[in-house]
Amino acid sequence: MQEQEGYEWKTVTDDETIIRTHAWSPPGCHPVGCGLQLHVKDGKIVKVEGDPTHPITRGALCPRCLALKEFIYHPDRVLHPMKRAREDRGKDKWEQITWDEAYDIIEENAKRIIKDYGEESIMVFGGTGRQANTYYPLMAFMVFGSPNACYAQSGWSCYGPRATITAHLMGGGYPEIDNACRYPDRYDHPGWEPPKYILLWGKEPLKSNPDGFWGHSVIDLMKRGTKLICVDPRVHWLATRAEQIVQLRPGSDTALALAMLNHIVENDLYDHDFVDRWCYGFEEFAERMKQYPPSWAAPICGVPEEQIIDVATKFATFKHCALGWGLAVDQNPNGVQLAQALLSLLAITGNLDVPGGCTLGTPIAGDDDPARDMANWGFAAGVLKPEVWEKRLGAKEYPGFSTIMNQCHPDFTLAAMQNGDYKCRMAYFHSSNVVSGAIAAQPDKWYEALKDVDFAVAQEPFMNPTAMALADVFLPLTTFAEHDGHVQPHYGLNAAFEAAINKAVTVGDCKCDIEIMIDLGKRMHPEFWNQFDGVVDYLEKRVIPKGMTFDEFRKAGVIQPEEVYRKYEKGMLRPDGQVGFLTTTGRFELYSLAFELFGEDPLPYFEEPPFTPQNKDLDPKILEEYPLILTTGARTYVSFHSEHRQIPSLRAMVPDPLLEMNPVDAEKLGIKDGDWVLIENQFGKCRQRAQVTPTIQPGVVHAMHAWWYPEKDPEAPSLFGAYDSNINTLLPNGYIGKLGFGDTFKANLCKVTKDETNEKEEA
Numbered sequence: 001m002q003e004q005e006g007y008e009w010k011t012v013t014d015d016e017t018i019i020r021t022h023a024w025s026p027p028g029c030h031p032v033g034c035g036l037q038l039h040v041k042d043g044k045i046v047k048v049e050g051d052p053t054h055p056i057t058r059g060a061l062c063p064r065c066l067a068l069k070e071f072i073y074h075p076d077r078v079l080h081p082m083k084r085a086r087e088d089r090g091k092d093k094w095e096q097i098t099w100d101e102a103y104d105i106i107e108e109n110a111k112r113i114i115k116d117y118g119e120e121s122i123m124v125f126g127g128t129g130r131q132a133n134t135y136y137p138l139m140a141f142m143v144f145g146s147p148n149a150c151y152a153q154s155g156w157s158c159y160g161p162r163a164t165i166t167a168h169l170m171g172g173g174y175p176e177i178d179n180a181c182r183y184p185d186r187y188d189h190p191g192w193e194p195p196k197y198i199l200l201w202g203k204e205p206l207k208s209n210p211d212g213f214w215g216h217s218v219i220d221l222m223k224r225g226t227k228l229i230c231v232d233p234r235v236h237w238l239a240t241r242a243e244q245i246v247q248l249r250p251g252s253d254t255a256l257a258l259a260m261l262n263h264i265v266e267n268d269l270y271d272h273d274f275v276d277r278w279c280y281g282f283e284e285f286a287e288r289m290k291q292y293p294p295s296w297a298a299p300i301c302g303v304p305e306e307q308i309i310d311v312a313t314k315f316a317t318f319k320h321c322a323l324g325w326g327l328a329v330d331q332n333p334n335g336v337q338l339a340q341a342l343l344s345l346l347a348i349t350g351n352l353d354v355p356g357g358c359t360l361g362t363p364i365a366g367d368d369d370p371a372r373d374m375a376n377w378g379f380a381a382g383v384l385k386p387e388v389w390e391k392r393l394g395a396k397e398y399p400g401f402s403t404i405m406n407q408c409h410p411d412f413t414l415a416a417m418q419n420g421d422y423k424c425r426m427a428y429f430h431s432s433n434v435v436s437g438a439i440a441a442q443p444d445k446w447y448e449a450l451k452d453v454d455f456a457v458a459q460e461p462f463m464n465p466t467a468m469a470l471a472d473v474f475l476p477l478t479t480f481a482e483h484d485g486h487v488q489p490h491y492g493l494n495a496a497f498e499a500a501i502n503k504a505v506t507v508g509d510c511k512c513d514i515e516i517m518i519d520l521g522k523r524m525h526p527e528f529w530n531q532f533d534g535v536v537d538y539l540e541k542r543v544i545p546k547g548m549t550f551d552e553f554r555k556a557g558v559i560q561p562e563e564v565y566r567k568y569e570k571g572m573l574r575p576d577g578q579v580g581f582l583t584t585t586g587r588f589e590l591y592s593l594a595f596e597l598f599g600e601d602p603l604p605y606f607e608e609p610p611f612t613p614q615n616k617d618l619d620p621k622i623l624e625e626y627p628l629i630l631t632t633g634a635r636t637y638v639s640f641h642s643e644h645r646q647i648p649s650l651r652a653m654v655p656d657p658l659l660e661m662n663p664v665d666a667e668k669l670g671i672k673d674g675d676w677v678l679i680e681n682q683f684g685k686c687r688q689r690a691q692v693t694p695t696i697q698p699g700v701v702h703a704m705h706a707w708w709y710p711e712k713d714p715e716a717p718s719l720f721g722a723y724d725s726n727i728n729t730l731l732p733n734g735y736i737g738k739l740g741f742g743d744t745f746k747a748n749l750c751k752v753t754k755d756e757t758n759e760k761e762e763a
C-alpha cells in the first residue's frame, strides 16, 4: 500500500477552509473517486476545483463535479424528511417531519410487514449507487433481513454481466486497461509501458468514466503512443482520433469478436506459451472458432472482411494491447457470449495482467460462493436467516447469475409480481429512480407492479418521479460533500486505490446512506447495530483498510496497492496460494466448466438478438412497421442517468433529449435537425429532438436514456413528464440472454416520425 506524501486533507487559511475529498455519487458518478478541493467559507462551499495532487485524476474534473455547488444549494433540493398519506401517492402533498418520526413510521411498517408476510416481502431497490454500491444490498440483508435487493434493469445489464463472466471464466477480479493507476509516479514508472493498441469496444470512457477507470487517461496514453481502435455503431469524439473505427451494426458484436478469434487461431497468431500453460480447453475452443471466419461475420456486422482481419492481427501481434469493454457487452442478449469471446481474446493473445495489457484485480478470497459474501454479513449479524436467503427471487432459476450476483433477478422479479407469484409489501427505493426508467426497461410496467405496495420509502437528494409516484416517506440524502465516507473504485474488483470522502459542509437535515442504514438498523436489530457509534465508527470497523483509524485513513490521501503483473504466476489469484486462476481447472477456461455445470454451452457462439432486421424468426410485419435500428444508453458529460436534469449549467449544455439520426434517414422522413420527433415500436412510444448527424450510420438511430423534466407537473399522471421522452418505454423486459443477463437496450427496432406539434410549440 502506498500513501500520498505530504497530503493535507484540510487546510485552514485566513478566510477559508479547503477540504480535499474524493467524489462519489451524488452528484458525481461511480466509483471513480476523482480528487476535489472544496473551498468553504462561513459554512458554505464557495469554490470547487480539481485536486492536482490526486495521482490519477491530477486536477481534472468533468462538468458534473464542477456543478457541485449548484447541486448542493439547488432550491429544489429536499432538506428535511417528509411523509404523506398513502392515498396521496402521486400527489404533491408532502408534510415535513423529523427524522425520529420518519424512522418511527418505517420501523412500525417494516416490523408489521415482516410479521405478517415475512422478510422477503420487503424489496430494497438500488440505483446507480452510493458509496461503492454496497449499501442497498446491506440495507436489505442487514437491516430488514430480506434476500431481495433489486437492481431493476432487465438482464442486470450493467457491469454485472462482465464481472460475472470474468468470475466464471477466470475467477473474480475485472480486467481493466493498464493506465499505470497503481503507481504514484504513474507513467514514469520503470517497467510500465503504454498499450500499443486499446480496443475500445462499445465504450466512450471520456464521458462515462466507467466504474473504476478514469476515462481521460486514454488521452494520456495516446500522448504516449497508444493507438485506438473503436468498435462502435456511433462515431464519438475519441473515435475521431482513433486509428480505426469499426462501425458495426448494433447487436452484431459477438459475431465480430468470434471472427477475430477465428482469424487469430486459424493463422497461428495466438500466444502459445500462455495458452499452453494457463488455458483450459483450447482444442475444443479452436474447433468451435472454425465456424466463424471473417467472411462469415462481415455481412452480419456490416464491417469489411479485411478490416476484421487487420484489427485481429494487430491485437494479436502488437505487444501489448488492452481492451476497454463497455455496455455493449452487458446490454445485449448475446452479451454473455460476447464477454466470453472478448475475455478469450485477451487470454489467447497473452494480454492478461501484463504491462500495457489489461490488469487483473485480486479476487476477494474466502468464500466459494461470491454471492453470499455480503449475505454472510447478514447471517453473521443474525439478521438474514439462511432459510429466508433461499427465497431470493430468481436465484434457483438463474444459477449462473445468482452464484455471483447477490441480488434477486430483475426480470424474474417483475414477472413474479405481474403474475401474482410474489407480492412486494414494502418497497425501499435506495436512490433508485425505477419509475422514470433511469435504468429499468419498461419502467411503466414496474410502476404498475409496485403501485399497490403497502408501504414505500425513497431516499434521494431531490424529489423525482419514483418518490412522487410511490413513496409514503421521503428521506433527504447528503451529497459526498456533506458526509464522511470511503471510495473504492471498481467496487474492489480491481481497485486502483482507496480514499476517504471528507465532509465539508452541512446542508439541511440531510443524512448519508450509511447513517440512515445504521439508524434504521438500530431500530430493527439493536443487538447487532448498537455496536456502531455513527458513520466513522462503522467505517473503521467494517470498511477502511484494517487497523487504520478514519483519521489516519484520510490523512493518507489516495492509498494505492502495489501493482504486480502476472499474478497467476505468483499464486496471487487463488486463496490457496497456488499458481493459476481461481477456477475448477486452475486455468483460464476457454471451455467453461462453470457454464457446462449450469447446463449451458461451454463455448462462445453467436445468436442474433431478437429485434433486428437480420433475425430470421422476427415477424416481417414488425420490421415493416419499425424499420430503423434503435440503440440507446450512451453517456453524456452532463448527467449520470436520471440525475442532474435540474442543474442549470448542465441542462443548458443538453437542454433536450436527443435522437441521433443520419442525414439520409432524416431527409427521407422529412425531419430537420432540432425537430421534435416521435419514436415508436410495439412496446411503447416517446418524444425526443432529432440531432441529424453523420456520426451514426443510415438505418440506425441512437436515443438518450433516463430523461424526465423536473420543471414539469410533478403529480401523477405526469410525474415530472416521466414518460414523455422516456426511451426505456420502448425497451421490453424479459428478452434476456444466457445465464439471465442482457437485454435489448443496444439493439431494438423503431420508427421515427416528425412530431406535428412541433410548429405549434415553437410558435
Ligand code: SF4
Residues within 6 Å of the ligand: 023, 024, 027, 028, 029, 030, 032, 033, 034, 060, 061, 062, 063, 064, 065, 208, 209
Ligand atoms: S468522473 Fe466526473 S462526475 Fe465522476 S466523480 Fe469524476 S469528476 Fe465527478
